[in-house]
Amino acid sequence: MKTLKYIVLIITALTFVGCKMQYGLTQPTTTKAKTFQVNYFQNNAPLIEPGLERDFTNSLTDLVLNQTSLALVRSGGDIIYEGEITEYRISPTTATADNTAAQNRLTISVNVRFYDKTDEDAELEQRFSFFYDYAGNAQLVGSQKDTAITEIFDRLTQDILNATLAKW
Structure with missing residues (x-):
């Protein structure tokens, strides 16, 4: 009975150690890269939200740093x-019986170019998009x-980081 307890304990410990190693800090796939820079993301959307480009650039920078x-x-x-x-x-994403929006969706898309001077094969250009749904009678303010x-x-x-450095 004691042997079974020790086996279960060892398996549990190894499982936690394996999870910690796999889901720790995101490390670049190349060990040669030591520095990064995030160039200013211009806002080329047809509908301009003031300050969006600054906030996005800062968000990406903070995530890579953290x-x-x-x-x-x-x-x-x-x-x-x-x-x-x-x-x-x-x-609008859904409508009511009287043809008004029951739910609206805010969608933001970015085109990202990623360069790695230490590994040219890792370079990437990709569009990323995500959305937020809110009530149709609410104002987005x-x-x-x-x-x-x-x-x-x-x-x-997070999607950008995963696609460029974590390769998920």
């Missing part, structure tokens, strides 16, 4: 992120707009 061991530099980074915001759109943009940026930046 989830990797790479050092941020202003220029000459081993890894470079650049691109533009290509879409900021509010559209104030704290609701802040919440929507934060949620979208959290998802977009």
Whole structure:
């Protein structure tokens, strides 16, 4: 009976150690990269939301700083992120019987170019998009707009990091 307890304990411990190693900080797939830079993302969307480009650039920078061991530099980074915001759109997603919107959707899309000076095969250009749904009778202003943009940026930046550094 004691032997069974020890076996279960060892298997459980190995499982936790394996999970910790796999889901720890996101490390670049190349060990040569030491620095990164995030160039300013221009807002080229047909509908312009003031400050969106600054907030997105800062969100991506913060995520890479917090989830990797790479050092941020202003220029000459081993890894470079650049691109533009290509879409900021509010559209109805469902309608009521009297032809009004029951639910609206804010969609934000960005085009990202990723360069890795230490591994040219890792370069990438890809469009990322995410959305936030809210009640049709609500106005997207104030704290609701802040919440929507934060949620979208959290998802977009994580998807970008996963596609470029984690290769998920």
